[in-house]
Structure formats: C-alpha cells, structure tokens
Amino acid sequence: MSRTLTYREALREGLDEELARDPNVVLLGEEVAQYNGAYKVTEGLWKKWGDKRIVDTPISEAGFIGMGIGASMLGVRPVMELMFWSFHSVAFDQLVNNAACVRYMSGGLINCPIVMRGPANGGTNVGATHSHIPEGLFAAFPGLKVCAPATPADAKGLIKAAIRDNDPVYVMENTLLYGTTGEVPDPAEGDYVVPLGKADIKREGKDISLIAHGRSVIHALAAAETLQTEHGISAEVVDLRSIRPLDVDTILASVKKTNRVVLVDESKPFGGVSAMVATLIQEHAFDYLDAPIKRVCTIDAPAIYSPHIENEQLPNPRRIVEKVRTFF
C-alpha cells in the first residue's frame, strides 16, 4: 500500500525515520527548528525531537557547514540544510576542500558522513544569485556524491540513502517540487531506500531517450506525453536521480534501444551534468546513435528575474518538444 504524499512530506518522513533509526543523526541549518523550515520540509521535527537533534543555526554557512563536517569526522551524522543551494558559494571552501578531500588526504583514516540538502533550482523569479543549480559543479569533485530527486518517492528514498552513506552526499531538491504529490510506499511495508547510483526509467519509449534529473524529469514526462499524442513519437524518459555515482549502464541501455538522445538539464550547458552525460554516450554508444546528441539546458546567462520570461530560460515541455521535433 502506498500513500500520496507531497515531495516535502516525503522528505520529512525520510528525515524523521532516520532520526528515529540512528541517534547520531542531527539536523542543522537556518530556520530548520523553531521556524519549522524555510520551506517547511522540517516542519514539526523540532517539536518531536527537541533542541539537541534539530538545531537552528545563524546565517553563517561557512561556519555551520564546516562545523557539521568536523562533527561528522567524529561520528555524528549531520544533515545540513542550505536554505538555497545558491548559498553554497559562501561555504564553498568547506564543501569542496574539507568535505570532499579529507578522506583522501588522510589516506582513508577519516570518513565524512554528512548530508547537505536544500533546494537548487530556478523558476521562482528570485533572480541570478538565488537561482544557481550547482549539481554538475559538485559532481565534478571526486569524494562527493550528488543526487537530485524528481518525485516524492525518490525524495524519501534518496534522503534516507544519503543519511546512511559514509561519504558526503549533496541532495539537490527543488522548491517547485516541494508541493508536488506522488505515491510513496507505506512505512509499514518496510524500509524504503532508493540507492544512490541507480537511475529510473520513468516512462518507456522506443524512438528517443529524454535523459533528465530533478524537475526536468517532470518537464520531460510532459513533453513525452505531447510527443506521443500529437506527433506519434515514443519517448523514453530516463531519470538519473543520482548524478554521482551515475548509472551509466541504464543511460547506455536506453540509448542503444532508441538511438536518439535529448538531454534535459536545468543546470547551465557549459560543464553541466548534460555535458558529462553526452560525453559518456558518445564515448560508449557512438555506434548506436542515429543522430547527434542534443540538449535542452537553461539558456546560458545568469538567471533572469522577469516572471514573464524566466520559464523560457529554463527547460520546459515546449522547448523539449521543439528540440525532439528537429530529429523527426
């Protein structure tokens, strides 16, 4: 039996279950406790778990994220909320020099089981500094793991996997998905964990592969529906779910089946996730391609504020359909 939950509720249920499972799990971040979370992901958790487990921090990203990393080295399992992933820049040193490198530099003596989570997306008319989408950036640092759930079930399953992981895991959520709903397995049926590194075929198809992650998966599914009903094109939607580790095998299997690819990626085209996936496809499945790999990314400029135009800067179903139509 599954229930319908919002993405926000699914994340909260995952956090709550892990807080119950492991006394070393602690939630830290700006407004996560008494305010109930800037996006209400952590609503009710402070009341349930108290001051020790759910901790409000000052607006001080370098300080509190570094503190979480230090605590994780000692065996605490902190889950740090970034109110926006855009604020990663304030804590970049901690995120890439300490979390990513300490295991390596210590020759494996030190582990860093920390989770960084929060929304990373555009589309909310908040302008350039609040709309960065850095999953490709962080996936470029060996030592880090990065995932981006698109559905409530994946959000719950991935946050639980992230918390249990012995390495730093950066979970890129999406403010525009928090209110979306979906089926999530009932806890009574058992522990629901989505392993990092496993992609998911969200829709089967045979003519073209739409490969996406995060909110782009939702756009890809809408585009696939239009392509089927209006143009008779059968599109397969591959949800990466996890950026690093990356399920390259599932990507290649889909490409070998459909022979055409459009990558949908809300991060920017230069050096983003889709750039990496395109490279892997041409390297490992070139002979299966009937056409060049194409991409629908966020248009290559800082995020525009204007509510009239921002959705045009981002991948959206219309842009995906148009791109697919260039093949057929």
Add this chain to the structure above:
Amino acid sequence: MSTAQLDTPRLDFASSPINRELTPERKIDLFRQMIRIRRFEQTALKFYNAGKMGGFLHLYIGQESVAVGTISLKEENDHFITAYRDHGHAIALGMGMNECMAEMYGKQTGCSKGKGGSMHFFAPDKGFWGGHGIVGGQTPLGLGLAYGLKYLNKEGCCLCYLGDGAVNQGAFHESLNLASLFNLPVVYVIENNGYSMGTSQKRSSAYRGCLAQRAEGYDMEWDVIDGSDIYEVRAKTHIAMERARKEQKPCILEIATYRYYGHSVADANAKKYRTPEEIENYKQNHDPITLFRRRLVSEGVLTEEQADAISKEAQDEAAASARFAEESPAPTAADIMTDVYWETDNNTEASKTGWHFFND
C-alpha cells in the same frame, strides 16, 4: 605581543599547579619532544633541499613550545586540529617520525599513504584531525569536533590551532560566533609568529595590539601567552582547556612565537621582510628550546651532557626516518583511486551501483 613586551620580565609559571605536578621525567620528556620536532624538521629541510620531496615545506622551527606545551595537557577525549604548519603538532601527539617523513617523501608508508604531503598529516586514533591547507578553513572543523564531543556526551575539548594570518578570515569569525552561541568546548590557539606569509601582523590586522581580544566581540574568554616559556603555555592553556571541558566554554589563546625560517621553504623573500636583528634576537633570547634547557639545568633536572645526548638521539631518529622514507615504496598508479569513497574501498553492494569514477 611585541618584542618589547617579550623582553619585559614576566611572571614565573613554574610554580603554577599544572607545572608543579610535573615529575623530572615529564619535564625531560617535554624537552625531548621539542628537540625531536626541531631535529625532524632540520632533517626534512636538508632532504627537501636535496630534492627528495615535492610541494611546500612549512617549518615549525622556533614554535615548538606551542605544540608540545599545549598537547602535553591532552586528556582522553581531547582533540586537536591545525593548519598547514602541522609537523610539530603531529609529533607532539605521538605520530612517528617515520610515517611523517615518508609522507613528505610521498611514499606508501606515509601517514596518509603519500596522498596528503607535508600539510596533511592525520592521526585520528591519537586525537589528531589533521593539518589543513586553506588558511582559516580548519577553524569550523575544530568547532565541529567540539560540537561532536558535546553531542556524544563526552567530556573533552578541541584545540584548534591557527596562525595570525587566519584571524582575518571570515570562517574564523563565524566559528567564534557559533562556538560562543552554542557553548562549545573549543580552544582556539592563535600561534602568532608575527607574519602571515610575508606580511607582518601590523600590516594585515586592523586591530593590531592583540588578536585574542577579538574574543570579546563574541562574549568569549581570551588570554595572551609568551610562547617562549613552555611553563606559561601549559599554565594558561590548562585553564582554558579545563574551562572548555568542565563548563563547555570556548576561548581564544594568543601565543606569541616566532618562526626562524620563511613561511615555507619556497618563501623567497624570507630574509627581506624581517631584519636580521629581529631574527637573531629571537634565536638568542626567546628560543623555547634553549630557554627550557637552561631552565631544566638550573632546576637540576637535566645536565648539559644529558641534554646533548637527548639532542643526539633525536638527530639519529630523524636521520633514520629519512632513510626509512627513502627506502619505502612509492604509491602505484592504482593507489590514486583508493580512499576517495568509503564504499568503493569497502566493496559493498552500493559500491557496484553506478559509476563513481569517470576516467577515459
């Protein structure tokens, strides 16, 4: 603390409670630890100059009393973390010269298997959470170790070392605010050797007189210590550590010290931004090893002959560590890919899920 202040007669801390309980053997051991650090580094410098090592070499020579004095106060649940000038802390915490020297040589037998180098020694089993390469970047980590202690209900504290150059980093100020706000048992030890690389403290810190006093902006205790006197280092650090352990109150200690060499061996201007007189004054009048040796001889704890023998032993140990490093095998290309992810090293089910690495 300026040279003038250092030259003023100061209190005698030999009779403070924490020093009164030192047995002659412990005192000799403190002397031995300091001299071991110096001989280790002098040996490292010799072989660095001979081209045996890569990267940087930030020498601790002149500052030995800080690491040895503070670390001599270590109790079971205490933790230590520092920046890139980390050899002194490593050896004072009981890391072997062999593993340290081999790390600088980039050998498999190094403490980090040759993956860290001079700036990144680690021994978590000894409470040493490493040398870290970004100025001030270790200060929130030290806070996290203190947070971890408190979370895990362990009575202990974290000593987090930084240089005078790091006090102007934002991460340090964020750490102070969090430490005080959350009542975390962390003691920040500013090893003030007067220079952040080639820029004197007078040209890098707007508030020049005292760096530790910045604690007041964070409702935190602070103290200033003459690092040339290991008794003073121990006496005042002990108070700070006890306060951290028992009351979970953070603190800043500023320990006046001096480095005889440049910021690193690559510091080409090392002899230009400081006068020869200044360097000579420290060597002659403030060297912590010379002063402690003199003190122990005058206390009747040590004879000159014994001191020489200890020095010789340390020299031999350091020379042997260089031979050990020289003879140790280098890592192989396959070693590049280990210690990146826990699960790929441990070959679990999850380590087979997805690609973790993307080599061509």
